[in-house]
Amino acid sequence: MSNHKTMKQIRIHGRGGQGVVTAAELIAIAAFYEGHTSQAFPSFGVERTGAPIEAFARIDDKPIRTREHIYRPDFLIIQDATLLLAVDVAKGCNPKTIAIINTAKPKAEIKINLPMENIHAIDATKIALEEIGKNIVNTVILGAFAKTSGLISLKSLEKAIKQKFSEKGEEIISKNIKAITRAYNLTK
Amino acid sequence: MKISQKSQILEGSNAIAEVIKNIRPAVVSAYPITPQTHIVEDLAKMKADGQADFEYIRAESEFAAASIVAGASATGVRVYTATSSQGLLLMAEVIFNIAGMRLPVVLTCANRGVSAPITIWNDHQDAMTVRDAGWIMFFAENHQEAVEQHILAYKLAESLKLPVMVNIDGFVLTHSYESVIIPTAKEIKRFLPDYKPTKDEYLDIKNPISLGTFAAPPYYMEIREQLYRDLMNAENKINEEYQKLAKAIPGVIKPKEKMTKINDGLIEYYGPSNPKTVLIAMGSMVGTIKDVIDEANSNWLAKKMGLPTVALAKVGVLKIKCFRPFPADAILKIIKNARYVGVLEKAVSLGATEGPLAIEIKTAAHNQTKAKIQSFIVGLGGRDVTKDMIKKIIIEVKKKDDKIKFIGKV
Known part of the structure; x- marks a missing residue:
């Protein structure tokens, strides 16, 4: 369990239908199982498939009371790299903000206003297609987030997936766990 | 006294559905509307899965849902409904009737703005629009407070013969995840006993009465004054029951903050x-x-x-x-x-x-x-x-x- 003194704020960017809200919820659930206090909530724009969507998660060791959206993230998760051209995803970031981006491109080709060493690229689409059989990257990228951030363990993330996907059945749960484990192990 | 103090991490809507299940209403009726939908979906599912034994009555509109719970409540059983925004406005006529007939209905309003222009998002315009209807109206800050206020709502409704609306911010609370303690049905029962309606004040085929009847000018005003005074006088009872709840189910009320x-x-x-x-x-x-x-x-x-x-x-x-x-x-x-x-x-x-x-x-x-x-x-x-x-x-x-x-x- 990581020992952090200040609140950590995570902002997830994706598109409607990509499980953006679920990703934020999984982070909050996993953090809860780590013994932290946590919170997750969505910010829907228009509720339609493909529209840019943001979801937020906060992790702390004291009660979380604020409900405002996350304007100054410590972590950015970008589920869809095409958003880099459409939305100012780096808005409110500081020089320490870590970005985890789903892309097949090498880091040098990613257009985001953050120091190179803060950017983590992962081809989550490839892993999702191979392990889950669908282009649903929301869980996969969390494997990378767990490793990079050190805020949640792989074990807590597994537990969160089991809770959140309890009605989707064993097969989907085990495929997702395999996918997050692969992403976790691929991440430095 | 054994207390289950296990906190869980749940969606706000799910936390409310769980506490309603443990409060054990006899009849639930609702019409789905964003952002209230998850609450009633969860309740319908609990019923379908055999975790709850209430009657779940699907309604064709919010007007019908409110009428169904009004009718069920008039037969002397515990009821529940939930709505938002336009749904609450469509219920408005029945909302006034429920209070006027002194029915102990509990309603969750997942607060949302009102059209036009159309908005599905949160504000308090829906609740404010029915503020004069004669209901006790609570507003919750977080999931735990929503849980606490729902338990309190039933105790007050049934003892004061006044309906209670628990307001929770749509999306901000209904669609967010945070940790919450849900008391068990057994724990709740220590504070909230099974509902027993007052004799001669509910619909019973063996003992027929009428409710919400015509009141001519010599009577209407006194009846309205009584409702006004009873609602105003509820303040002491609310605080009294709040203290009792804190004692009966430790953990259900969040610990007091330092400031x-x-x-x-x-x-x-x-x-x-x-x-x-x-x-x-x-x-x-x-x-x-x-x-x-x-x-x-x-x-x-x-x-x-x-x-x-x-x-x-x-x-x-x-x-x-x-x-x-x-x-x-x-x-x-x-x-x-x-x-x-x-x-x-x-x-x-x-x-x-x-x-x-x-x-x-x-x-x-x-x-x-x-x-x-x-x-x-x-x-x-x-x-x-x-x-x-x-x-x-x-x-x-x-x-x-x-x-x-x-x-x-x-």
């Missing part, structure tokens, strides 16, 4: 003992305001953030948990010696000089305080209420201008 000076069934005051500035608000935005209060009263942090420390010091927040009956005396005690009072609210009274909550505050304060009281409208139709907006209000309220202000941007 909280007063916390009962009606209000919470968080801040310094002699505040110069008091912000007044209801619902989930109070959490954000508390964080700002801590920053504002902590000079070193204010300096670090480049804020005017002197300008921000000695600020407190007064949370109104119960809007009806309106706890005027309790509020007055807090704001009496303050110099500035900013009322933050997510609703408008179109054509009025102030927002609906500010009107109440000004009435309560009339000739009782020298404080400047100003109405600030925030967060309409899902506009995020940010810390920067709250800081701006703390500065604005000290200016000479006392006209209503809409704070949507900083």
